[in-house]
Amino acid sequence: MDRLRYRIAPLHPHAHRFEVRLAIExxxxxxxxxxxxxxxxxxxxxxxxxxxxxxxxxxxxGAALPIEKIDKHRWRCAPxxxxxxxxxxxxxxAWDLSVxxxxxDATHAYFNGSAVFLAVAGRxxxxxxxxxxxxxxxxxxxxxxxxxxxxxxxxPWGFGAYRAADYDSLIDHPVECGxxxxxxxxxxxxxxxxxxTGRHRGDLSRIAIDLxxxxxxxxxxxxxxxxFRQYLFLVTVVGEGxxxxxxxxxxxxxxxxxxxxxxxxxxxxxxxxGFLGLASHEYFHAWNVKRIRPEAFAxxxxxxxxxxxxxWAFEGITSYYDDLALVRCGLLREAEYLxxxxxxxxxxxxxxxxxxxxxxxxxxxAWVKFYRADENASNAIVSYYTKGSLxxxxxxxxxxxATGGARSLDDLMRRLWREHGLEDLGVPEGRIEQLVSELxxxxxxxxxxxxxxxTGDLPLDVLLAAVGVRLGLRPAFGEADKGGRPRLTGxxxxxxAWFGARAGADGRLAVVHEDSPAQRAGLSAGDxxxxxxxxxAGGLEALLGSRPPGCVVEVHAFRRDELFRCEVTLEAAPADxxxxxIDDQAGDAARQARAAWLGRSxxxxx
Ligand code: ZN
Numbered sequence: 001m002d003r004l005r006y007r008i009a010p011l012h013p014h015a016h017r018f019e020v021r022l023a024i025e026x027x028x029x030x031x032x033x034x035x036x037x038x039x040x041x042x043x044x045x046x047x048x049x050x051x052x053x054x055x056x057x058x059x060x061x062g063a064a065l066p067i068e069k070i071d072k073h074r075w076r077c078a079p080x081x082x083x084x085x086x087x088x089x090x091x092x093x094a095w096d097l098s099v100x101x102x103x104x105d106a107t108h109a110y111f112n113g114s115a116v117f118l119a120v121a122g123r124x125x126x127x128x129x130x131x132x133x134x135x136x137x138x139x140x141x142x143x144x145x146x147x148x149x150x151x152x153x154x155x156p157w158g159f160g161a162y163r164a165a166d167y168d169s170l171i172d173h174p175v176e177c178g179x180x181x182x183x184x185x186x187x188x189x190x191x192x193x194x195x196x197t198g199r200h201r202g203d204l205s206r207i208a209i210d211l212x213x214x215x216x217x218x219x220x221x222x223x224x225x226x227x228f229r230q231y232l233f234l235v236t237v238v239g240e241g242x243x244x245x246x247x248x249x250x251x252x253x254x255x256x257x258x259x260x261x262x263x264x265x266x267x268x269x270x271x272x273x274g275f276l277g278l279a280s281h282e283y284f285h286a287w288n289v290k291r292i293r294p295e296a297f298a299x300x301x302x303x304x305x306x307x308x309x310x311x312w313a314f315e316g317i318t319s320y321y322d323d324l325a326l327v328r329c330g331l332l333r334e335a336e337y338l339x340x341x342x343x344x345x346x347x348x349x350x351x352x353x354x355x356x357x358x359x360x361x362x363x364x365x366a367w368v369k370f371y372r373a374d375e376n377a378s379n380a381i382v383s384y385y386t387k388g389s390l391x392x393x394x395x396x397x398x399x400x401x402a403t404g405g406a407r408s409l410d411d412l413m414r415r416l417w418r419e420h421g422l423e424d425l426g427v428p429e430g431r432i433e434q435l436v437s438e439l440x441x442x443x444x445x446x447x448x449x450x451x452x453x454x455t456g457d458l459p460l461d462v463l464l465a466a467v468g469v470r471l472g473l474r475p476a477f478g479e480a481d482k483g484g485r486p487r488l489t490g491x492x493x494x495x496x497a498w499f500g501a502r503a504g505a506d507g508r509l510a511v512v513h514e515d516s517p518a519q520r521a522g523l524s525a526g527d528x529x530x531x532x533x534x535x536x537a538g539g540l541e542a543l544l545g546s547r548p549p550g551c552v553v554e555v556h557a558f559r560r561d562e563l564f565r566c567e568v569t570l571e572a573a574p575a576d577x578x579x580x581x582i583d584d585q586a587g588d589a590a591r592q593a594r595a596a597w598l599g600r601s602x603x604x605x606x
Contacts, residue, residue: 002129002163006117006170009133010109010140010177016095017054018104018116024123027060027077027086033121034088035074037114037171037302042245042289043100045371046305048072049115052102056090073303074121092116097238099174099245099252106139108178108197110236112245112252113171114302124167132175134159140177146195147175148232148249157182168300172247172290176234183208187215191230198237202260210331214280217329218321221410222287222417231286233279244278246285253278273340276331281322288321288413289314291421298426311363312452313432316388317413320396328599337598338469338580339484341393345460345471345578346483348387351378352514358453359384359391375525379514382455390458391451395436396597397463398447402440405596411439467594468586475573479541483577497549497570503529503540521568523557530563531556544570 003025011019024032036050050073058067060080067077067088080086094102094111102111120126130149134140144157149170154160159177164170180195183204192215194207211233219226232250243254259275289297296308327337348354362370362384369381396409412435420427433448451458461471476483477491479502500516501509507529512518529537533554537543547553549572556565583590 002127004120004123004126004128005131006128007131007133008111008116010104010135011091013104013106013109013135013139016093016104017091018094018102018109018111019089019091020116020118022088022090022118022120024086024088024120027080027084028122029079029082031079032058032077032086032088033070033074034077034118035121035303036118038073038304039302040100040112040114040245041172041297041300041302042247042285043371044305044311044366046367047100049101052093052115054091054093056088058086058088060084060086075118088118090118097236097241097254099236099243099254106135108143108176108180109135110174110176110178110197110234110252112174117167117170119167126167127163127165128167128170130162130164130170132159132162132177134177142179143177144180144182145175145177146180146182146193146232146234147173148228148230148247149173149175169248173250174234174245174247174252176236176252185209185212187212188219188224188226190219190226190228192233193230194233194235196235196237196260198257200237200257200260201262202237203263203265206261206263206265210276211279213329213331214276214325215283217325218280218284218287221321221325222414222421226286227291227421228286231283233282242274242278244282246282246290248286248290251279251282251285253282273326273332273336276326277322280325281318284318284321284325285314287417287421288318291424292413292416293420293426295426295428298424305367307364307367309360309364309429310427310432311366312359312384312388312391313427315385316359316390317392317409319385319389320392320409321413324598334582334598338582342484342579343482344386344389345580346576348382348390349457349473349576349578351382353378353381354387354457355455356380357382358455359388359451360453362387375511378511387458390460394451394458394460394463395448397460397466398444399436399440400593400597401463401466402442402444405593407439407441408597412436415439464580465583465586466590467597468583468590469594470581470583472579472581473575474577474579475575476577478544481577484579486579486581495549496573497544497547497551498573499540499544499568499570501540505539507537507539517568517571521555521566523555523566523568524559526559528558529555530558549573 005023007021009019038046038048058065058077061084065077067075070076094104097103101115132145145159149162152161152163154162178197180197182195184193185208228249234252236254237257240256241254245252255275259271261272294308294310296306323340326332362382399407436448437444464471475496477488499518500513501518502511503509509525509527512523512525531537532543547570549570551570553568555568
């Protein structure tokens, strides 16, 4: 029998509190120490889960045992009588409807182990038993349990006994209890399940068919069989929401009701493509980050920040493959994929932060910058997701070009899988960069260094030309223009003026761009626009629709409660909006290279 035994109960759904009991056999004779993670793997922000522990007590041999808090996330019990089992009972407040923590009410219970389970100091490597109890009968008589924690007596989808090989494993299998919908499918002999919580009218069979194609695509990239015996998508549907967190055998996804496909819907809309992209992303993580891990996460220290300059690879490469898999398995057409790629390039080009921070620096500082983005974020931070995915694209195209199509990023991922994933060996800093030159058979280190550690724009125009794709840049047609297309229907071709700021519907400036007319005039994020040229300010969009570049606008605005006046000289909108087009003049070699890259026969891609 396991010497560490957890029992978790959704005891007070209306108060959003789980009760957890932890029995510890053979406790440290000097007194047991327990601790709570301060962050959850996959989300690089100190979250201090211990702050939600609302009460805690300990006992041994039928008597209370003193327990005291010794720092923000640790407790120490007094020594227990010899031979006694120490039991710690505590309650955890769970009211965070995200994929990262825990949430409990009368409709369902969801938790990540890192938000609810105390670790026993020095015994993190021991296996443990976990009993998951149902809520009070009047609330949860029809509830079921969805988790990839190995069952140890519980019936499938039932409450009861589960177990985990160690603490890391205990907290890497999130648990959903409630009245979820369930759909299952098989991929190359491996069971996959989707459990959907929340009100929705999604077409379950459609979701299963499409996800099966995505999963198969990823498995075949790395080589069957996949590294798990089953896989579970835990989906929570809300009115408006978005998020995902990867786990070794499962993922938690948060999506909007309208992201799911309706029965009878013919072609997947943009929102459903977004949902498939998110699911694809988290599934790819089962290899890239859960098993191919940065050295800094092997082992992982959950009591403090774990610094790595490689999140661009673990998140960026994953972000590259999430949509690439959709086009390769036929869920996206080539033109749709290129449009999405154009949007990604646009997102990066519109942030001045790309000229200030490299993706390696963005990775390292994720804890204090990317995850704590403020009004200056776009000026100072580059996303290791978006730019990271473009670095991955650049590496892929560089490898293909250098080897005449014999090698690609797919080969690099398989090397990482064989040498690091299967061997459970962390990836050292610089290893991925080194592998690029190795696979290319030529020294690409200077080019790779520029991509990862540089702040210049990526040479995507040249690299894409080799696969017969032309990268164009133009000014935005308006606030709604996300890029990706050469032109928008109904958009005027007259030169557009640029103010250089973004305002909310209430006229308050959310962002003032670096080196922009608004910044030069002295406007700041938080300023409340009041009037343009003496008339009550409408939106910035209306202003720019009626003034040419070069026009001087008198602006009245409030900063805090103080009215001030300034003059903004509008400039011509910068060419920060990217779109990709197939170059019909490109030769056969480019066309074949493109077919190999997007992974499908030309007939299929039509
Ligand atoms: Zn990710």
